[in-house]
Amino acid sequence: MQLCIALDLPTKEQNIKLARELKEFPIWLKVGLRSYIRDGKEFIDELRHINPNAKIFADLKLYDIPNTMADAAEELAKIGVEMFNIHASAGKEAMQAVMQRIAAYHNRPLVLAVTVLTSFDEKSFHAIYNDSIDHKSMQFAIEAFQAGLDGVVSSVYESKRIKAATSKDFITLTPGIRPFGEASDDQKRVADINTAKENSSDIIVVGRPVYKANNPKEVVERILTNI
Ligand code: C5P
Numbered sequence: 001m002q003l004c005i006a007l008d009l010p011t012k013e014q015n016i017k018l019a020r021e022l023k024e025f026p027i028w029l030k031v032g033l034r035s036y037i038r039d040g041k042e043f044i045d046e047l048r049h050i051n052p053n054a055k056i057f058a059d060l061k062l063y064d065i066p067n068t069m070a071d072a073a074e075e076l077a078k079i080g081v082e083m084f085n086i087h088a089s090a091g092k093e094a095m096q097a098v099m100q101r102i103a104a105y106h107n108r109p110l111v112l113a114v115t116v117l118t119s120f121d122e123k124s125f126h127a128i129y130n131d132s133i134d135h136k137s138m139q140f141a142i143e144a145f146q147a148g149l150d151g152v153v154s155s156v157y158e159s160k161r162i163k164a165a166t167s168k169d170f171i172t173l174t175p176g177i178r179p180f181g182e183a184s185d186d187q188k189r190v191a192d193i194n195t196a197k198e199n200s201s202d203i204i205v206v207g208r209p210v211y212k213a214n215n216p217k218e219v220v221e222r223i224l225t226n227i
Helices: 012-021 033-050 066-079 092-102 122-129 133-146 156-165 193-198 216-226
Strands: 002-006 028-032 055-062 083-087 110-114 151-153 171-174 203-206
Touching: 002 216, 012 033, 012 216, 028 033, 033 055, 055 066, 066 083, 066 092, 083 092, 092 110, 092 133, 110 133, 110 171, 122 133, 133 151, 133 156, 156 171, 156 193
Parallel strands: 002 028, 002 203, 028 055, 055 083, 083 110, 110 151, 151 171, 171 203
Antiparallel strands: none
Protein backbone atom coordinates (compact mmCIF):
# COMPACT_ATOMS: atom_id res chain seq x y z
CA MET A 1 0.00 0.00 0.00
CA GLN A 2 1.24 3.49 -0.84
CA LEU A 3 0.46 6.90 0.64
CA CYS A 4 -0.82 9.92 -1.27
CA ILE A 5 -0.98 13.30 0.46
CA ALA A 6 -3.58 15.78 -0.80
CA LEU A 7 -2.07 19.24 -1.22
CA ASP A 8 -5.40 20.92 -0.47
CA LEU A 9 -4.19 23.99 1.42
CA PRO A 10 -5.57 27.33 0.20
CA THR A 11 -2.36 28.92 -1.06
CA LYS A 12 0.64 27.82 -3.07
CA GLU A 13 2.96 28.92 -0.27
CA GLN A 14 1.18 26.70 2.26
CA ASN A 15 1.28 23.71 -0.09
CA ILE A 16 4.97 24.25 -0.76
CA LYS A 17 5.64 24.51 2.97
CA LEU A 18 3.85 21.18 3.51
CA ALA A 19 5.79 19.55 0.65
CA ARG A 20 9.05 20.77 2.22
CA GLU A 21 8.12 19.32 5.60
CA LEU A 22 7.53 15.97 3.86
CA LYS A 23 10.48 16.18 1.49
CA GLU A 24 12.24 13.03 2.68
CA PHE A 25 9.32 10.66 2.11
CA PRO A 26 8.65 8.57 -1.01
CA ILE A 27 4.99 9.56 -1.22
CA TRP A 28 2.46 10.61 -3.83
CA LEU A 29 1.53 14.30 -3.86
CA LYS A 30 -1.97 15.03 -5.11
CA VAL A 31 -2.35 18.30 -7.01
CA GLY A 32 -5.98 19.27 -7.48
CA LEU A 33 -7.81 21.52 -9.91
CA ARG A 34 -7.55 24.63 -7.78
CA SER A 35 -3.79 24.61 -7.42
CA TYR A 36 -3.23 23.43 -10.97
CA ILE A 37 -5.37 26.24 -12.39
CA ARG A 38 -3.69 28.82 -10.20
CA ASP A 39 -0.10 27.57 -9.99
CA GLY A 40 0.25 25.45 -13.11
CA LYS A 41 3.13 23.34 -14.32
CA GLU A 42 5.66 25.46 -12.40
CA PHE A 43 4.10 24.25 -9.16
CA ILE A 44 4.64 20.64 -10.22
CA ASP A 45 8.24 21.42 -11.20
CA GLU A 46 8.80 23.02 -7.81
CA LEU A 47 7.38 19.98 -6.00
CA ARG A 48 9.78 17.72 -7.92
CA HIS A 49 12.67 19.94 -7.00
CA ILE A 50 11.69 19.85 -3.32
CA ASN A 51 11.17 16.08 -3.23
CA PRO A 52 12.71 14.14 -6.11
CA ASN A 53 11.33 10.91 -4.61
CA ALA A 54 7.72 12.09 -4.67
CA LYS A 55 5.34 11.07 -7.42
CA ILE A 56 2.81 13.54 -8.72
CA PHE A 57 -0.88 12.69 -9.06
CA ALA A 58 -2.69 15.33 -11.14
CA ASP A 59 -6.25 15.04 -9.83
CA LEU A 60 -7.82 16.96 -12.73
CA LYS A 61 -10.69 14.59 -13.59
CA LEU A 62 -10.67 15.14 -17.36
CA TYR A 63 -14.04 15.00 -19.12
CA ASP A 64 -14.58 16.04 -22.75
CA ILE A 65 -14.85 14.58 -26.24
CA PRO A 66 -12.32 11.79 -26.92
CA ASN A 67 -9.88 13.83 -29.02
CA THR A 68 -9.80 16.73 -26.55
CA MET A 69 -9.25 14.34 -23.64
CA ALA A 70 -6.44 12.61 -25.53
CA ASP A 71 -4.83 16.02 -26.28
CA ALA A 72 -4.95 16.96 -22.59
CA ALA A 73 -3.64 13.53 -21.55
CA GLU A 74 -0.70 13.93 -23.92
CA GLU A 75 0.18 17.28 -22.35
CA LEU A 76 0.11 15.63 -18.90
CA ALA A 77 2.40 12.89 -20.21
CA LYS A 78 4.77 15.59 -21.53
CA ILE A 79 4.78 17.35 -18.16
CA GLY A 80 5.72 13.97 -16.74
CA VAL A 81 3.19 13.54 -13.96
CA GLU A 82 3.20 9.94 -12.70
CA MET A 83 -0.60 9.66 -12.53
CA PHE A 84 -3.77 11.51 -13.53
CA ASN A 85 -7.47 10.74 -13.65
CA ILE A 86 -10.36 10.99 -16.09
CA HIS A 87 -14.11 10.51 -15.82
CA ALA A 88 -15.28 7.02 -16.83
CA SER A 89 -18.61 8.61 -17.76
CA ALA A 90 -16.88 10.26 -20.74
CA GLY A 91 -17.23 6.79 -22.28
CA LYS A 92 -15.13 3.85 -23.32
CA GLU A 93 -14.11 5.50 -26.60
CA ALA A 94 -12.70 8.51 -24.76
CA MET A 95 -10.87 6.29 -22.26
CA GLN A 96 -9.36 4.25 -25.09
CA ALA A 97 -8.34 7.42 -26.95
CA VAL A 98 -6.49 8.63 -23.86
CA MET A 99 -4.64 5.33 -23.41
CA GLN A 100 -3.70 5.10 -27.08
CA ARG A 101 -2.37 8.64 -27.15
CA ILE A 102 -0.03 8.24 -24.18
CA ALA A 103 1.04 4.65 -24.95
CA ALA A 104 4.19 5.75 -26.75
CA TYR A 105 5.47 7.86 -23.87
CA HIS A 106 8.35 6.38 -21.95
CA ASN A 107 7.16 5.81 -18.37
CA ARG A 108 3.68 6.96 -19.30
CA PRO A 109 1.54 8.21 -16.41
CA LEU A 110 -0.85 5.82 -14.72
CA VAL A 111 -4.44 6.65 -15.57
CA LEU A 112 -7.28 6.20 -13.11
CA ALA A 113 -11.00 6.47 -13.73
CA VAL A 114 -13.38 8.44 -11.57
CA THR A 115 -16.53 6.32 -11.47
CA VAL A 116 -19.20 8.17 -9.48
CA LEU A 117 -18.57 11.46 -7.70
CA THR A 118 -19.20 11.02 -3.99
CA SER A 119 -21.23 14.22 -3.91
CA PHE A 120 -24.15 12.42 -5.63
CA ASP A 121 -26.97 10.89 -3.63
CA GLU A 122 -29.18 8.22 -5.22
CA LYS A 123 -31.85 10.69 -6.30
CA SER A 124 -29.58 13.21 -8.00
CA PHE A 125 -27.55 10.41 -9.56
CA HIS A 126 -30.67 8.68 -10.91
CA ALA A 127 -31.85 11.94 -12.51
CA ILE A 128 -28.75 11.93 -14.72
CA TYR A 129 -27.89 8.26 -15.22
CA ASN A 130 -31.22 6.50 -14.65
CA ASP A 131 -29.40 3.86 -12.63
CA SER A 132 -28.28 3.17 -9.07
CA ILE A 133 -24.90 4.43 -7.86
CA ASP A 134 -23.85 0.90 -6.96
CA HIS A 135 -24.66 -0.66 -10.31
CA LYS A 136 -23.32 2.19 -12.42
CA SER A 137 -20.06 2.60 -10.50
CA MET A 138 -19.27 -1.10 -10.99
CA GLN A 139 -20.12 -0.84 -14.69
CA PHE A 140 -17.84 2.20 -15.02
CA ALA A 141 -15.00 0.35 -13.26
CA ILE A 142 -15.33 -2.64 -15.61
CA GLU A 143 -15.42 -0.36 -18.67
CA ALA A 144 -12.32 1.47 -17.45
CA PHE A 145 -10.54 -1.86 -17.04
CA GLN A 146 -11.61 -2.97 -20.52
CA ALA A 147 -10.41 0.35 -21.97
CA GLY A 148 -6.94 -0.36 -20.56
CA LEU A 149 -6.89 2.10 -17.68
CA ASP A 150 -4.71 1.30 -14.70
CA GLY A 151 -7.29 1.64 -11.95
CA VAL A 152 -10.04 3.65 -10.32
CA VAL A 153 -10.66 6.14 -7.58
CA SER A 154 -12.99 4.37 -5.19
CA SER A 155 -14.12 4.04 -1.64
CA VAL A 156 -12.15 1.57 0.49
CA TYR A 157 -15.35 -0.40 0.85
CA GLU A 158 -15.64 -1.00 -2.92
CA SER A 159 -12.00 -1.88 -3.48
CA LYS A 160 -12.34 -5.67 -3.15
CA ARG A 161 -15.45 -5.90 -5.28
CA ILE A 162 -13.83 -3.86 -8.06
CA LYS A 163 -10.75 -6.05 -8.03
CA ALA A 164 -12.90 -9.18 -8.11
CA ALA A 165 -14.74 -7.85 -11.17
CA THR A 166 -11.54 -6.72 -12.95
CA SER A 167 -8.11 -7.84 -11.76
CA LYS A 168 -6.22 -7.86 -8.48
CA ASP A 169 -3.69 -5.60 -10.22
CA PHE A 170 -6.31 -3.00 -11.14
CA ILE A 171 -5.31 -0.12 -8.85
CA THR A 172 -7.74 1.23 -6.27
CA LEU A 173 -6.91 4.68 -4.97
CA THR A 174 -9.04 5.39 -1.94
CA PRO A 175 -9.77 8.78 -0.33
CA GLY A 176 -11.68 9.19 2.90
CA ILE A 177 -8.88 7.76 5.00
CA ARG A 178 -8.59 8.63 8.65
CA PRO A 179 -5.38 6.74 9.42
CA PHE A 180 -5.79 6.44 13.17
CA GLY A 181 -9.51 7.07 13.58
CA GLU A 182 -9.32 10.89 13.38
CA ALA A 183 -12.44 13.08 12.91
CA SER A 184 -14.26 12.26 9.68
CA ASP A 185 -14.84 15.95 8.77
CA ASP A 186 -17.26 16.02 5.79
CA GLN A 187 -16.41 12.47 4.63
CA LYS A 188 -19.34 10.06 4.88
CA ARG A 189 -17.61 6.69 4.95
CA VAL A 190 -14.13 6.84 6.40
CA ALA A 191 -11.66 4.01 6.94
CA ASP A 192 -8.48 3.65 8.95
CA ILE A 193 -5.22 2.09 7.75
CA ASN A 194 -6.09 -1.44 8.86
CA THR A 195 -9.45 -1.32 7.09
CA ALA A 196 -7.76 -0.01 3.94
CA LYS A 197 -5.28 -2.90 4.15
CA GLU A 198 -7.98 -5.49 4.71
CA ASN A 199 -9.81 -4.19 1.65
CA SER A 200 -6.71 -4.34 -0.59
CA SER A 201 -6.51 -0.61 -1.24
CA ASP A 202 -3.38 0.17 -3.27
CA ILE A 203 -3.00 3.89 -2.61
CA ILE A 204 -4.61 5.71 0.30
CA VAL A 205 -5.28 9.45 0.03
CA VAL A 206 -4.93 11.51 3.18
CA GLY A 207 -5.53 15.25 3.41
CA ARG A 208 -6.72 16.94 6.56
CA PRO A 209 -5.37 14.40 9.10
CA VAL A 210 -1.90 15.35 7.82
CA TYR A 211 -2.05 19.01 6.85
CA LYS A 212 -4.11 20.06 9.86
CA ALA A 213 -1.87 18.22 12.31
CA ASN A 214 0.56 20.17 14.49
CA ASN A 215 3.35 18.02 13.15
CA PRO A 216 2.50 16.67 9.65
CA LYS A 217 5.89 15.00 9.32
CA GLU A 218 5.33 12.92 12.43
CA VAL A 219 1.87 11.82 11.20
CA VAL A 220 3.26 10.78 7.81
CA GLU A 221 6.07 8.88 9.52
CA ARG A 222 3.52 7.00 11.63
CA ILE A 223 1.36 6.22 8.59
CA LEU A 224 4.34 4.92 6.60
CA THR A 225 5.41 2.74 9.50
CA ASN A 226 1.93 1.24 9.61
CA ILE A 227 1.29 0.56 5.95
O1 C5P B 1 -8.94 15.91 3.82
P1 C5P B 1 -9.33 14.58 3.27
O2 C5P B 1 -8.41 13.46 3.74
O3 C5P B 1 -10.79 14.26 3.47
O4 C5P B 1 -9.06 14.74 1.70
C1 C5P B 1 -9.40 13.78 0.75
C2 C5P B 1 -8.98 14.21 -0.62
O5 C5P B 1 -9.46 13.26 -1.57
C3 C5P B 1 -9.53 15.57 -1.05
O6 C5P B 1 -8.58 16.17 -1.94
C4 C5P B 1 -10.78 15.19 -1.81
O7 C5P B 1 -11.14 16.14 -2.78
C5 C5P B 1 -10.35 13.89 -2.48
N1 C5P B 1 -11.45 13.00 -2.86
C6 C5P B 1 -12.37 12.52 -1.95
N2 C5P B 1 -13.39 11.69 -2.36
C7 C5P B 1 -13.49 11.33 -3.65
C8 C5P B 1 -12.56 11.79 -4.57
C9 C5P B 1 -11.55 12.62 -4.14
O8 C5P B 1 -12.28 12.81 -0.78
N3 C5P B 1 -14.43 10.50 -4.01
